[in-house]
Amino acid sequence: MINExxxxxxxxxxxxxxxxxxxxxxxxxxVVADCDVDAPDLHILLKGIELYHSGFSGLxxxxxxxxxxxxxxxxxxxxxxGAITEAIQLLSNKCEGCGLCxxxxxxxxxxxxxxxxxxxxxxxxxxxxxxxxxxxxxxxTSGKLVSAVRKKAQTLATQKSVxxxxxxxxxxxxxxxxxxxxxxxxxxxxxxxxxxxxHDLKRVYELVQRFHxxxxxxxxxxxxxxxxxxxxxxxxxxxxxxxxxxxxxxxDIVKTISALELPPNRMPDxxxxxxxxxxxxxxxxx
Amino acid sequence: MxxxxxxxxxxxxxxxxxxxGRASYYVIYDVTTDMYSCxxxxxxxxxxxxxxxxxxxxxxxxxxxxxxxxxxxxALQALKAFDMKAFVYENACNVEEAVALYQQGQLKEVLQExxxxxxxxxxxxxxxxx
Amino acid sequence: MKxxxxxxxxxxxxxxxxxxxxxLLKEAVIVDGDVEEPNLGLFxxxxxxxxxxxxxxxxxxxxxQCTLCGDCGDFCAYNALLPAKQGVLIHxxxxxxxxxxxVVCKEGAISYDYRDIGIIEKHQILREQNLYSGILxxxxxxxxKVIEALRAAVETCEFVLIxxxxxxxxxxxxxxxxxxxxIVVTEPTPFGLSDMKMVVEMLNRMDIAFGVVLNKAGIGxxxxxxxxxxxxxxxxxxxxxxxxxxxxxxxxxxxAEECPDYKIYLDDIMSRLPIGAINRAIGGxxxx
Numbered sequence: 001m002i003n004e005x006x007x008x009x010x011x012x013x014x015x016x017x018x019x020x021x022x023x024x025x026x027x028x029x030x031v032v033a034d035c036d037v038d039a040p041d042l043h044i045l046l047k048g049i050e051l052y053h054s055g056f057s058g059l060x061x062x063x064x065x066x067x068x069x070x071x072x073x074x075x076x077x078x079x080x081x082g083a084i085t086e087a088i089q090l091l092s093n094k095c096e097g098c099g100l101c102x103x104x105x106x107x108x109x110x111x112x113x114x115x116x117x118x119x120x121x122x123x124x125x126x127x128x129x130x131x132x133x134x135x136x137x138x139x140x141t142s143g144k145l146v147s148a149v150r151k152k153a154q155t156l157a158t159q160k161s162v163x164x165x166x167x168x169x170x171x172x173x174x175x176x177x178x179x180x181x182x183x184x185x186x187x188x189x190x191x192x193x194x195x196x197x198x199h200d201l202k203r204v205y206e207l208v209q210r211f212h213x214x215x216x217x218x219x220x221x222x223x224x225x226x227x228x229x230x231x232x233x234x235x236x237x238x239x240x241x242x243x244x245x246x247x248x249x250x251x252d253i254v255k256t257i258s259a260l261e262l263p264p265n266r267m268p269d270x271x272x273x274x275x276x277x278x279x280x281x282x283x284x285x286x
Numbered sequence: 287m288x289x290x291x292x293x294x295x296x297x298x299x300x301x302x303x304x305x306x307g308r309a310s311y312y313v314i315y316d317v318t319t320d321m322y323s324c325x326x327x328x329x330x331x332x333x334x335x336x337x338x339x340x341x342x343x344x345x346x347x348x349x350x351x352x353x354x355x356x357x358x359x360x361a362l363q364a365l366k367a368f369d370m371k372a373f374v375y376e377n378a379c380n381v382e383e384a385v386a387l388y389q390q391g392q393l394k395e396v397l398q399e400x401x402x403x404x405x406x407x408x409x410x411x412x413x414x415x416x
Numbered sequence: 417m418k419x420x421x422x423x424x425x426x427x428x429x430x431x432x433x434x435x436x437x438x439x440l441l442k443e444a445v446i447v448d449g450d451v452e453e454p455n456l457g458l459f460x461x462x463x464x465x466x467x468x469x470x471x472x473x474x475x476x477x478x479x480x481q482c483t484l485c486g487d488c489g490d491f492c493a494y495n496a497l498l499p500a501k502q503g504v505l506i507h508x509x510x511x512x513x514x515x516x517x518x519v520v521c522k523e524g525a526i527s528y529d530y531r532d533i534g535i536i537e538k539h540q541i542l543r544e545q546n547l548y549s550g551i552l553x554x555x556x557x558x559x560x561k562v563i564e565a566l567r568a569a570v571e572t573c574e575f576v577l578i579x580x581x582x583x584x585x586x587x588x589x590x591x592x593x594x595x596x597x598x599i600v601v602t603e604p605t606p607f608g609l610s611d612m613k614m615v616v617e618m619l620n621r622m623d624i625a626f627g628v629v630l631n632k633a634g635i636g637x638x639x640x641x642x643x644x645x646x647x648x649x650x651x652x653x654x655x656x657x658x659x660x661x662x663x664x665x666x667x668x669x670x671x672a673e674e675c676p677d678y679k680i681y682l683d684d685i686m687s688r689l690p691i692g693a694i695n696r697a698i699g700g701x702x703x704x
Contacts, residue, residue, distance in 0.1 A: 001304050001355065001378055011453055012582040013427010017607065038583035039424050039611040058331070059493070080515050093589070093622075098493050098514030137584035137618035143333035143557070147308065151330055154304050155294050158378065171426045171582055172452035175557045179333045183305060183356060194666035196431070200453040206554045225666040251635065258605050258636045334557065335495030335507050342489065342498055360507065367500030 002157050003284055004165040006035075006184045010204030011197055012171035014190045015220040015247070017041045018257055020168045022271070024127055025264035026280050030164040032125075033153035034132035035146045035180045037118060042168050043132045045260055048125035056133065056148055057114035058141030059097035062090060069109040075101035096140065118145045120152055129156050143175035150180065164285060173207045181207075186214045186283060188244070192221045193228030198235060205239065216244035216282065223248040245279040287317045289388065290349040291381045296324035298382045302375060306354040307337030307361050313381045314347060322381075337361025341368050353384050357396055365396075372396040418576045419689070420449075420592040420624075423601045424611030426582035429631035429655070430601040432665055434579035435459045436672040440682060442543055443700065445573040447566055449591035450581040451534060451550035451559040458668055462541035470550070470565045471530040474508035475517050481525035488517040488526060509557055534562040536569060563590040584618045592619075597690055598626035599652065605636035609643060616649065629685055632657040653685035 007016045017034075020042065024032060034042040062084075064075075069088060076084045083095035092115075102110040117139040123130045133149035135142045150167065157165045167184070170176035181187055187208055191201040201217070208215050217236055222229055229246075236243050250270060256263045264271040271277075280286045292309030293300045303309035308330045314323050325347060329339035337357065341364035344352060352365070352372045365372050373393035375384045387393050421437070423430040435456055438446045448456035475488075475497060482504065489499040494512050498505040508531060518526040534552040541547045550566045552559040559581075567590070570576050580591040592598060598619055602612040612628070619626050628644055633654040644651050655661075655678070664674045671678045695701055 001376075009426075011426065011455075012423075013425065036583075038585040038588075039426070039614060041425075041607040041610055044606050044610055056331075078515070078519065080513065096512055096514065098512060098516050099491065100514055100516040100519060103491065103516065103520060135585060135614075137614045138589050138621050140586055142585035144331045147333055147336075148331040151305075151308055151310070155310060158294050158301050158304055161378065172587075173554055174452050174552065174559055174587065175333050176583075176585065178557060182334075183308075183358065192666075195458050195668035196453075196455045197666075199455060199458055203453060203554055210555060221662075224662055228666050254605065254635050257607070260606065329495070332495055335498075335510055338498045338505065338507070339495050342500070345500075363505060364498060364500065367498070367502065367505055369501055 002154065002165050003163055003186070004154070004167065004184045005186045005188060005283055005285070006167040006169045006181050007188045007190060008169040008177055008180060008204060009171050009190045009200070010173065011191065011200035014192045014197065016190050017168050018253060018263070019188070019190055019218060019220070020166060021045050021257065022263050022276065023166060023280065023285070025262040026277070027164060027285055028127050029162060030128040030166055031153050031157040031162050032128065032130050032166045032168070033149055034168045035149050035176070036168055036170045037133040037135045037142050037145045037149065037176065038137070038170070040132050040134050042130070043121070045257070045262070046123065046125045046130045048123035048130060050121060050123050052120070052122035054120050055116040056118050056120050056145050058117040058144040059115055060099065060112035061092055061095050061097055061115045062101050062110045063113050064088060064090060065109045065111070068107050070107050072106060074104045074106065075110060078104050093138070117141055120145070120149055122152065122156070128162065129160070131156065143179040146170065146176050146179035173204055177204070177207065181211055181213065184211070184213050186216065188216050188218055188283070190218045190220055191232060193219060193225045193232055195228070197228065198231050201232065202235065205241070215241060217241050218245045218247065219243060220247045221249040222246035244282050245274065245276065247274055287351065288347070288349045289315045289317065289351045289353065289385060290344045290347075291315065291353045291384050292355070293381050298322045299380050301378060301380050302353070302355065302384050304355055306352070306357050307340045309340070312340070312344060314349060315385050335360060338364040341365055341370065344370070351388070353388055353393065354396065362396070362398070417574070418578060418595040420578040420580050420595040420598045421601060422580035422588060422592060422598060422615060423582055424584060424615035425602065425608050428601045428603045428608060431455050431579050432671065433599070433601055433629060433631070434577060436670055436678070436682060438545065438577055439542060439670050439672045440679070440686070441577065442545065444545065444575050444577045445570055446541070446545065446547045447570055447576060447578045448547065448549040449563055449566060449578050451552040451562045451566070452581060452587070454549050454551055456547060456579055457537075457539065457549050459670060460539070460541040460547050462539040462547065465538040465540055467535050467537045469532040470534045470536060470562045472511070472533045472561055473513040473528040473530055474511040475506060475526050476529050477504050477506070478525045478527070479503060481523045483523055485522070487520050487522065491516055491520045534559065536562070536565050538569075559587050560590045563587060567593070584614045589618070589622070592622070592624065595624060598624050600626050600628045601631050602628060602640055603632045603636065604630055604634070604638070604640045606639065608636070609639050612640065613643070627652040627688060630654040650688065652688045653681055655681045
């Protein structure tokens with residue numbers, strides 16, 4: 001139904017957000033979401049008008065009612081995460097919200113209450129709608145926040161009969177990434193021609209294969225190393241992966257992003273020369 | 287018979303949701319009484335296991351058939367474990383239209399998962415053989 | 417003394433700084449805490465000394481005792497247990513090992529088994545230094561347990577450098593928990609600044625002292641320096657953007673080894689670290 005495309009990388013800093021920003025310059029009437037909730041960046045570029053801003057609760061943590069507590073210490077003994085001290089105080093950074101303390105408390109003095117772990121924002125932008133999430137730094141259950149951001153974006157797309165949903169995903173291979181790609185139609189993996197880039201590409205592609213999604217590779221900073229680029233090409237060929245685009249390093253891209261503009265608007269010739277439009281067509285975006 | 291349809295709103299005129307396990311709401315249509323009702327989906331933000339939780343929730347609400355846009359491997363496993371049948375709708379439409387399509391026999395039954403999830407590390411233990 | 421190197425934004429150069437500091441700090445034990453995408457071992461190559469699996473628990477149900485009451489499914493906060501019609505479906509990888517389901521089950525039908533979720537490796541690198549790497553198995557939801565195992569392995573070491581994962585979520589918290597000092601690596605761009613602010617917020621919440629290294633200096637603007645000045649955050653040093661450094665890195669080599677001018681920037685950073693405390697901790701002189 002909705003052409004949902006998620007941009008991920010495995011290795012951080014390969015250029016996911018810059019790529020998503022560049023793709024946006026070519027399309028209108030889309031929903032775009034930033035699911036890199038512990039280091040969101042797209043909202044710096046995509047200003048627009050804020051329509052919705054809400055806290056998000058990902059887990060419950062215990063609230064201990066001291067007046068009914070009889071200091072039996074059962075909660076302290078049962079907690080496997082060491083989150084309740086002998087003095088029956090909560091160490092919230094250790095608490096994983098399992099609720100066992102509340103279950104074992106003989107005086108019903110523990111109540112599990114929703115804890116806000118981040119926020120979700122929806123902005124109306126020039127090119128459509130933009131949703132992003134921001135984790136409270138250091139908090140738990142970031143994967144749920146990622147799911148919630150995607151959910152909001154999908155609902156918006158369905159409500160407005162929008163065909164394209166573009167997602168700026170998270171680096172790594174664990175729950176943030178898994179929550180970003182489960183059920184998606186297409187995945188774009190951004191890599192770089194370095195030893196680390198190839199190593200991380202292999203691991204993230206291994207994850208992607210479990211999801212039966214169509215995958216495309218984009219090599220950013222492609223002119224950084226000829227050997228590095230050859231190694232990536234070799235790997236992609238062995239895996240039957242298509243390299244959909246190669247973007248040579250260009251200092252002007254960094255400068256354009258720093259000036260908070262979409263690079264293809266400032267440097268159309270460069271983007272034409274690398275065949276960016278063809279890349280967009282390959283993803284069924286044009 | 288009770289049919290559940292994932293929906294972005296909670297009414298029969300609302301559009302169907304693009305996800306099953308992470309639907310915002312489930313609209314339940316009771317064939318015998320010709321009545322619509324709605325339940326909220328508490329599992330919609332789960333990173334994983336949303337489909338299974340959704341099926342359990344629907345099971346508690348006496349649902350026999352679910353109409354789905356897609357179904358992940360855990361959701362499929364859960365549907366089988368709850369003896370529920372699932373039928374796929376392909377196009378965006380509203381809840382009522384999806385029900386009509388099902389009753390006209392136009393929706394295909396789901397026999398395997400439409401996309402991957404975790405392979406390799408999940409398993410089902412404790413399933414009794416009867 | 418434990419020093420963590422982290423960044424918030426990926427790709428700012430924290431692993432590059434970690435590996436080059438490791439090269440110069442001959443007494444340091446090195447830890448690669450980025451267990452989702454561990455890279456240090458690609459650059460700091462050496463003989464493998466051992467490899468240990470990291471195990472995580474999951475519930476198993478005794479079918480004859482189970483009455484399908486559903487209490488375990490109602491209790492589990494992580495969707496690991498799904499009581500169905502004929503039995504309980506178990507999603508092993510979602511279990512957080514809280515032990516709650518076994519307590520909640522009135523029939524005593526639940527016990528726990530263990531499965532491997534990753535490995536810890538120890539390598540001998542450089543001049544008789546040790547590198548501990550953690551590698552999370554692809555498909556696993558969380559690397560926190562692997563990171564905790566890494567930290568436990570180096571708990572008694574006197575001087576440890578920890579290369580942390582990017583971001584500010586649970587993996588990064590597990591990697592930097594309880595360290596004495598943190599080096600935040602960033603780049604002079606709006607994205608670099610934004611992510612650095614999140615890391616600063618996290619470190620303040622965790623009460624960890626830190627300083628900033630500005631990598632790829634010259635490619636963006638002055639907003640990072642301005643932010644540090646206003647908030648009285650020490651800048652430990654700046655390393656300029658250089659295509660030469662990038663080329664050495666892309667090959668898998670150490671910049672400190674190949675480029676003599678790079679060492680000068682590291683000397684500068686080292687001069688502002690709490691080096692006195694490090695030397696006292698190891699009873700010697702840590703820096704080359």
